Amino acid sequence: MNLRIDSAKVPETAGGWDTEHLHLESASKDIEGTKTGGFTPNVKGVVADFVESWASLVRKAGQDGERTADDLREAALNIIRSDSETAGLADLYAKILAEQR
Amino acid sequence: MTMTILLPPTPSPMPEFQANGEDVIGAGSNLRTNSSILDDHATFAGGKAKESGLLEGEAARAYTESIKPLRQRADAMSLALRDASSHIIAHGEDLLDLEKRHTRLRTEREQLVREIDALKARGNPMPTSRAELDDLADDCERCTSRVNAYEDDLRRWASDLESSEQDVIAALRKAMDERQVEKNYDGKADPADTAKESMPSGKDPQAIKEWWDSLTEEQREAMTVAYPEIVGNTDGIPAADRSAANTIALDRDLAEIGAIPKDQRTEDEQTRYDNAKAADDARREIEKSKDPVAGEAYVPQIYVYDPMAFGGDGAVAMAVGDLDTADNVSVNVPGLTTEMSSAHGNAQSAINLQQAASFEGGTSTATMFWIGYDAPSGSDSGGVAGEGMAKAGGERLADTLDGLNAMRSDDFHLTAIGHSYGSTTVAHAMTDHHPDADDVVLLGSPGAGENADSAADLGVGKDHVFVGTNSQDLVGRLGQTGWVSPSAVGAGVLTGPIGGIIAQFGGAGLGDNPAEDDFGAVRFQAESTTRGSLPNIDDHVKYYDHDSESLSNMAHIVNGQYDQVSRAGHVYDPWYRTPDDPETDRSPTTPNTDGR
Numbered sequence: 052m053n054l055r056i057d058s059a060k061v062p063e064t065a066g067g068w069d070t071e072h073l074h075l076e077s078a079s080k081d082i083e084g085t086k087t088g089g090f091t092p093n094v095k096g097v098v099a100d101f102v103e104s105w106a107s108l109v110r111k112a113g114q115d116g117e118r119t120a121d122d123l124r125e126a127a128l129n130i131i132r133s134d135s136e137t138a139g140l141a142d143l144y145a146k147i148l149a150e151q152r
Numbered sequence: 153m154t155m156t157i158l159l160p161p162t163p164s165p166m167p168e169f170q171a172n173g174e175d176v177i178g179a180g181s182n183l184r185t186n187s188s189i190l191d192d193h194a195t196f197a198g199g200k201a202k203e204s205g206l207l208e209g210e211a212a213r214a215y216t217e218s219i220k221p222l223r224q225r226a227d228a229m230s231l232a233l234r235d236a237s238s239h240i241i242a243h244g245e246d247l248l249d250l251e252k253r254h255t256r257l258r259t260e261r262e263q264l265v266r267e268i269d270a271l272k273a274r275g276n277p278m279p280t281s282r283a284e285l286d287d288l289a290d291d292c293e294r295c296t297s298r299v300n301a302y303e304d305d306l307r308r309w310a311s312d313l314e315s316s317e318q319d320v321i322a323a324l325r326k327a328m329d330e331r332q333v334e335k336n337y338d339g340k341a342d343p344a345d346t347a348k349e350s351m352p353s354g355k356d357p358q359a360i361k362e363w364w365d366s367l368t369e370e371q372r373e374a375m376t377v378a379y380p381e382i383v384g385n386t387d388g389i390p391a392a393d394r395s396a397a398n399t400i401a402l403d404r405d406l407a408e409i410g411a412i413p414k415d416q417r418t419e420d421e422q423t424r425y426d427n428a429k430a431a432d433d434a435r436r437e438i439e440k441s442k443d444p445v446a447g448e449a450y451v452p453q454i455y456v457y458d459p460m461a462f463g464g465d466g467a468v469a470m471a472v473g474d475l476d477t478a479d480n481v482s483v484n485v486p487g488l489t490t491e492m493s494s495a496h497g498n499a500q501s502a503i504n505l506q507q508a509a510s511f512e513g514g515t516s517t518a519t520m521f522w523i524g525y526d527a528p529s530g531s532d533s534g535g536v537a538g539e540g541m542a543k544a545g546g547e548r549l550a551d552t553l554d555g556l557n558a559m560r561s562d563d564f565h566l567t568a569i570g571h572s573y574g575s576t577t578v579a580h581a582m583t584d585h586h587p588d589a590d591d592v593v594l595l596g597s598p599g600a601g602e603n604a605d606s607a608a609d610l611g612v613g614k615d616h617v618f619v620g621t622n623s624q625d626l627v628g629r630l631g632q633t634g635w636v637s638p639s640a641v642g643a644g645v646l647t648g649p650i651g652g653i654i655a656q657f658g659g660a661g662l663g664d665n666p667a668e669d670d671f672g673a674v675r676f677q678a679e680s681t682t683r684g685s686l687p688n689i690d691d692h693v694k695y696y697d698h699d700s701e702s703l704s705n706m707a708h709i710v711n712g713q714y715d716q717v718s719r720a721g722h723v724y725d726p727w728y729r730t731p732d733d734p735e736t737d738r739s740p741t742t743p744n745t746d747g748r
Contacts, residue, residue: 060205089175
């Protein structure tokens, strides 16, 4: 059997992306909560726009990471399924790959 | 003869100044912590994420291609947010300065307006004598000069405000959206990387200090955000910079792991989070405490933050006061059962000592608790029976003391204080590594370590080795007096006379009792009004209590007020029976240590 995936590494890396998603989601919320009250009126508006924009940018980066994790899992499962010698293990491996976070 | 007297012009009114520099710095710091999270994200995307587990074929190639832009974007975003946050923090500092100048200018204007009104009154009616007219003319001229100077300062103030505003606005507009981030930061070299490459490889704090000083402000800022674990824990780097880095690392840990549901955290993540929470609690305890004389809230400095050190016991050191500038600095080393989770209690001890030092007249003090070694605790509590952990801890402590000396170019007063097993650790630091300290304090000491036969061996002069031992402190009785170690006696009781003799000659215990006369240290009064009638463990944990003899005396030592230290009689071993402690019969006192 010539397995074309490292069965332990895939869930670890996909899980890593999931964790990054959580970190970035949290960072996004934190950025969103940045207080602008201390700035002068000339600057306050620009800071508010910046904060709003960055909360969105960081959230998007997290979501892209999450999508990468999903794609990686899908790719690994497709490889397992496409090989007649490992296809029978696909359901079991899907459980191992299941998103934890 | 006609004489013209020009009244000074009315000074321009002060514009409203609606800003709060501290809040702006807080906003910038918040964004900076999040830029550090992005930096971690970039590190993941460029490192571990590459190992997909897809070993070959189109899917593996597709994955590799798909993460490239994510990594590039993460790199650019971390640089962009870091840059923006630096400008916001700098703007906040500008605002603090502008706020002070605004207050000064407003006061100056009020004075000028009053003075002009007074001059007007002096001219109505006009004085008739020549001398009075000359005086009025001179005073008007002087006042006019002041008004002109005020107007110059006001123009400069307004111009500086505008310049600072424009600077921060320009910095933010460089990174308002994804397109701008890509245009201005994609592929840009990280100044932290070149700075890190030039970092000295050894741990010589003097070399580290020179390297740090040689970096540009931009590089130092970049290092602080990109490598907070390095900047925050490297001896020789100034305390304020270490604290900034450790604050980022601590806030990042709280945010990152706090975002993971508790039931989904790994054991390591939970340990890191618990230790981060403990450090946060200590930080908050310091922030809510106040100086008893000035009434101002204390500002903590996080000198060490390493939540996964020592197999998860963690390492943390935090100061009350400014380690970079204080005239008197003390490093407080706790003992048995100490790990990062006990940071809060240690912070309280440091606060108490800082308050007492201030109350006793110290005007410039920094008090640090240092959980920077693997103290006997939890599963390795058995280590308290031997000196191994104290020796290893002593080496780390000596590095810390060397680091404090290296980061300061001035001559300051440094006191190393060890409590319980921490006193053995302090003694080993001094006898084994000879760091430069002025005073050593050993509290409730179970022994001064195998390399200290006398106070002189600690290298600061015997008159600068101070010992505080409550006469009923059980641990304070464990050190060897005369030629018999209590530990050997204990071994003899448990295993018989041969066992006791073997233990004695095998070096059982943690060294000599430093409160004994033979040791030659200065023993100070450290009794408690709630002292037990028999040796007990409760009296081992009262040394940092407010209104206690020991805290008052430690404050005097830390302040260098040696004449005000209340001396105590030494333990004396007549060899033919158990040792005498003259302090047992003395009535304890309650000196006020915080004015309450």
